[in-house]
Amino acid sequence: MINVDTVMQQSAAAFEQYKKVPAAGRAVFLETIADELETLRESLVVIAGRETNLPPARLNGELTRTTNQLKLFARLIREGSWVEAVIDSANPASTPPRPDIRKMLMPVGPVVVFGASNFPFAFSTAGGDTASVLAAGATAVIKGHPAHAETSLQVFGAIEAAIRKTNMPAHTVQHVAQPGNTIGKELVMHPLTTGVGFTGSFQGGRALLGYANQRENPIPVFAEMSSVNPVVFLPDTLEKNAASLAQTFGGSVTLGMGQFCTNPGLLLGIRSAALDHFAQLLGEAIAQCAPQKMLHAGIHEAYEKGRSQLLSQQGVAVVNQGAAAPAELEAHPVLARVDAKDFLANHLLQEEVFGPSSLLIVCGDKEELKTVLKSLKGQLTTTVAGTEADIAAYMDVVELQTTLAGRVILNAPPTGVEVCAAMVHGGPYPATTDARFTSVGTSAIKRWVRPVCFQGFADNMLPDALKQDNPLGIWRLVDNEYRK
């Protein structure tokens, strides 16, 4: 039985030490975690494959993504400008005299990170949340996901080895694993917890947000939860590129058995022969997908239930689907279609069906297409497929899409989330609980910090990032000018 209080006390004690480790030291720590994971690559892929049913190529790719993320955050903090140092110099001549005021971002404290079932490496124990927490100078308590418990423990072993090799404080990272949901609630509600990172279901994320709001002092919860990633197919491109669009987006719907939060679950177009033709080609592409086992029995069961519910709704018709009765745990891919009127009348059709299914909404005209877009909840991504002529004629549709999601994509599938400075993997509720932040890319570090302002401090009392002669050589906003 895990004593949550002990765990959080240890995390808070480690934080007192870890926050003083210079950025260069934290960078080496992150790189050492990456190195340790690389050493374990072969066995990690085997264990994760057994636990998640994901194929070796995917797992190897995901592990590379994971070590690259760690190295990316190491580079970010070694460069150092991410702390957003701002300096306003004193002006004794002004009335009243203006004091010297400086601010920068500083880490908040212990953060609870929940592993995600669909990314055993990249969004779990040493994934993006953990990497960004440690880069920020905060400490991490990881709730391992039970669907890949052994993988999680092995990855944590790599982190522990890195802690030892780089002399980081004990308990800078801790790992807890216990069946059931009580432990998660206890972790989120503990007074020493200062933030929460989560990727998973709407129900899960919503529950964590609820716990955080019940605290005497509410804390930020960054839950990435639920998105159907609507794709708009415009008329001219449907006329000209139906076959390649069907290949590309069919591949996106079925990639990894559709077990991605950026899986395109809603497709929108305006009624035409070209749309019907595209639907037929897309249906074939989806039906031909080679079946694979889903992550675990729970996800498989939820998919089959969601799929059945979708197909049983008023006006929903199957366009095409994979061969019936797939083997155990294998998903049964499907493309369905529905008229916009039926879609608009039935809020159940907005629900995410996590797996290789997608619903094509056939709209009567541009106005109805816009009505459907306006009816949608917040999303992680939305895509528009169109030629130059399409875009010129539908710029108002694209503008509407911009209000809907954290990322708007032109002529490419939403699956595939680049880990870079400009990425926004986030979006309006219920895609996430906080549209102002991202869980992928370097800006993810901003979730675990707050600004602290120093007024009238002597230079030797200031953190290095704020010292007058800029010993870290970072970009700073000095008297309203960016300078290095």
Add this chain to the structure above:
Amino acid sequence: MINVDTVMQQSAAAFEQYKKVPAAGRAVFLETIADELETLRESLVVIAGRETNLPPARLNGELTRTTNQLKLFARLIREGSWVEAVIDSANPASTPPRPDIRKMLMPVGPVVVFGASNFPFAFSTAGGDTASVLAAGATAVIKGHPAHAETSLQVFGAIEAAIRKTNMPAHTVQHVAQPGNTIGKELVMHPLTTGVGFTGSFQGGRALLGYANQRENPIPVFAEMSSVNPVVFLPDTLEKNAASLAQTFGGSVTLGMGQFCTNPGLLLGIRSAALDHFAQLLGEAIAQCAPQKMLHAGIHEAYEKGRSQLLSQQGVAVVNQGAAAPAELEAHPVLARVDAKDFLANHLLQEEVFGPSSLLIVCGDKEELKTVLKSLKGQLTTTVAGTEADIAAYMDVVELQTTLAGRVILNAPPTGVEVCAAMVHGGPYPATTDARFTSVGTSAIKRWVRPVCFQGFADNMLPDALKQDNPLGIWRLVDNEYRK
């Protein structure tokens, strides 16, 4: 009777237009509001004086601060770099090919702004919240504060004149005034509301946060609520500078009858003859303060009640106080003292008493001083008064203070909040509901935006801030380098 739904529909419709107004146009709008306020200065000061009991000098100063804030935000958005444009260029040669990804901050939609009773200009109808909302490109619905209803209407008249003169969309700013708290709840809970700004009591802010969390889609609430702004007086400076410290901090405790959220309500020191001497001098300074009327009967009543409650607690003794039985609505200033043990045993002593009262906590030694600091809730500010020798010996105390507040101040009173880029007027709960943001200074604009990411967009489809040749000439992070 105000129809909240109509108001929010109008705000949302205005937002569709206003968000397209270029930054230069929004800047002129803000400057025109400032000009209109300047035109009304004389009558505004008279009306506000009648409604708030604040003296003309203070109101004139506050109005200047208000117009300066509007001009500061105008300069900020005219310069334009605040949108945090980030560009990661495409790399077709990488595996898989990396798409072009760009992001920037974009306004969220209609924001509800609550006027504050203690700042009829600077934190009310055309105050910092409204200025930052309009600068961001969001629209504002202002709930006027009933304690200065006429001032609020007159200020709104200036905004309306500016809307007309600069051809901004109708309903870009709306003003609602209705007695009672129902209207506030309705505004916060309306589905079209995307954010809330509030400065006021803990009870008020906590209620608004609760409403926002009850929504189907939670929205950010930025409530600046409650702070006692602890000041630590270190031994060496008490020996050397007792008289000047007493003048400075006595003035800070009684400034504006203590009706500032940065009023120093807790003072900390280590038991010594020098501390006793300082307490005596400070008590005299506070007792000598010329009495003035408080803002309104409700605040006066709450102050007298809070003051009585404070003085009736176990171990609390009056050091000195103003002449008894002041005139109607006048506050009765007081300095009290208590031993750290009694303070630690009684959580009531942490409560803010909004007015010219302060409590000196006498600690046995440095360790007890640190224990008291650790027991405190989140604060807007915390100050340390000390000589160089003090600081060298008490750096661990200063470090502890850094974890406590949004702003840490050396050798200056916390009252007086500079409006600049480096200011953090915010802090851990319950000082505010969101320690990651500030309500004063240019960064306050960040409360009304979210990042939006554009992937694979053609240059002519991108917002100007993200176009390849940087037509706005702003600072951007391009392929991980800051460039202009």
